[in-house]
Amino acid sequence: MKAVLLEEFGDAGKLYLGEAPQPEAGPGQVLIKVAATSVNRPDIIQRQGNYPPPKGDSEILGLEVAGTVEAVGTDVSDFATGDKVFALVGGGGYAEYAVAYAGHVMRIPDNLSFQQAACICETxxxxxxxxxxxxxxxxxxxxxxxxxxxxxxxxxxxxxxxxxxxxxxxxxxxxxxxxxxxxxxxxxxxxxxxxxxxxxxxxxxxxxxxxxxxxxxxxxxxxxxxxxxxxxxxxxxxxxxxxxxxxxxxxxxxxxxxxxxxSVLRSRPVAEKSAIIADFNATVMPLFASGKIEPLVSNSFPLEQVAKAHRAMENGEHFGKIVLTV
Ligand SMILES: NC(=O)c1ccc[n+]([C@@H]2O[C@H](COP(=O)([O-])OP(=O)(O)OC[C@H]3O[C@@H](n4cnc5c(N)ncnc54)[C@H](OP(=O)(O)O)[C@@H]3O)[C@@H](O)[C@H]2O)c1
Missing domain, CATH: 3.40.50.720 (NAD(P)-binding Rossmann-like Domain)
Known part of the structure; x- marks a missing residue:
């Protein structure tokens, strides 16, 4: 699959679009065909070599995705192929496919686009x-x-x-x-x-x-x-x-x-993040579904322009979120 890779830790120029093995959904996990992901400040810190992913998570950058369920692992009954979802991931968002724990996946409300949904989880x-x-x-x-x-x-x-x-x-x-x-x-x-x-x-x-x-x-x-x-x-x-x-x-x-x-979100245990997300899904997602809150998409770049997207964040050009479309 296509994925953003790093020549070595460093500035935005070290990012490039390359090929990586497609991940598979393990037990309790969902494989998502990514339509959009977004840039978060921790991605920049990871790119610089100062924020490694938690053990077991993908080395590829990207903490959240929105897209369509491609496959589900054993023990997953809440989601099925074709569902439109968005998810928090420990890594691996800047790619064509990403794997998320089912407890970290939510359904996209009908009024939101993939780009908007890709702005919700991490922030x-x-x-x-x-x-x-x-x-x-x-x-x-x-x-x-x-x-x-x-x-x-x-x-x-x-x-x-x-x-x-x-x-x-x-x-x-x-x-x-x-x-x-x-x-x-x-x-x-x-x-x-x-x-x-x-x-x-x-x-x-x-x-x-x-x-x-x-x-x-x-x-x-x-x-x-x-x-x-x-x-x-x-x-x-x-x-x-x-x-x-x-x-x-x-x-x-x-x-x-x-x-x-x-407080950090990323390195919390899977079950703890599932509980936080269940609370968020019940308390906050209705505000998105009713249109009371709209995700703030500042700029959007195709995945191949990831370096430009990182520079936009580093230069403080954004107001809200920077999206990458896949
Ligand atoms: N602990 C966690 O679980 C967790 C999760 C996600 C993010 N974070 C952290 O949260 C922070 C924000 O992340 P983000 O993705 O929202 O990044 P972001 O969009 O780049 O936001 C960072 C903001 O900080 C502002 N800023 C820079 N220097 C400042 C200063 N001296 N005083 C006040 N504001 C200043 C910038 O404003 P200007 O551009 O206008 O200068 C920018 O709007 C990062 O530090 C990130 O590592 C933590």
Missing amino acids: YITAYLNTFSLGRPEAGDFILLHGGGGGVNTAALQLCQALLPDAQTIVTASTHKVARVAELGASHVIDYKTRSFAEEVKSITGGKGVNVILDHIGAAYLADNMKSLAVGGRLVVIGIMGGIKAELNIAVMMVKRQQIIG
Whole structure:
């Protein structure tokens, strides 16, 4: 089958479309003929050699796919050949065929295209799991989301509006994305290129701070995130774009009863991911099926232009998701 391969770890120029053995559906798995996949920031980190796939998952890049069921393995009764589905995969999305565990596969609602469905798994599940299941915001809370133009964070903003309309969202974004984040419905937008978000948060919340923070910057934002967090607040860290080591004033954290929660989706055990996806399918998918939330497709490239797609993400050209069509 056709698949995106890597000459060696490095920049986007190392990606090329080559030939790889077609995978087979094992017990409890589904083989999907891929119509679309999408680019996620972790793909770039994997391409650079810093994010190997979990043991047993494909070495090929790509964390999610949308397409048609080609075959099912033993013990699969929920899906049949020809079903239109989308799925979370531990790897292998940038290819003509991909294998997913049946518990990680969902049906595509009639109103969504393959391209739209290929944007849901990695970003909306990450946003839902970390902002809602782990962040536990309540009505009337302040929620701080970093990087408002990106895949995960546009998803988190849409979910906050749909699931918790009484919460106030404060979103950091780079200068050229501020207006679009405001249009998407953020209660407050902070240009992180020119302003200190900690000072802005203090002024917006009247000094109280925010109840939940979804952060993917890590070390570079730790001090300001902790300053921005209310008494009893939760900082959920899902990325390390700003480094991995930072100093923390444990006494302040303790006295303010704040929690720092680290979380990844990809390396969780299969059954744990199945439970997260079942919850997501029941709680969030009806919002897509009714049209209340629409996946944000920013740009779309054919699979052979994968290097261009990666460069678009690295240059911050996107707002929402970058899709690859197969
Ligand atoms: N833990 C997990 O399970 C999990 C799962 C999926 C993704 N992630 C992580 O989540 C993050 C987002 O992934 P993605 O696929 O959504 O990538 P993405 O679309 O590239 O989004 C990243 C966003 O970060 C913004 N950004 C860069 N520097 C920033 C800063 N200093 N302050 C605030 N925002 C900044 C960028 O904004 P501009 O381009 O406008 O500068 C961009 O919009 C990545 O770190 C990824 O590794 C974690």
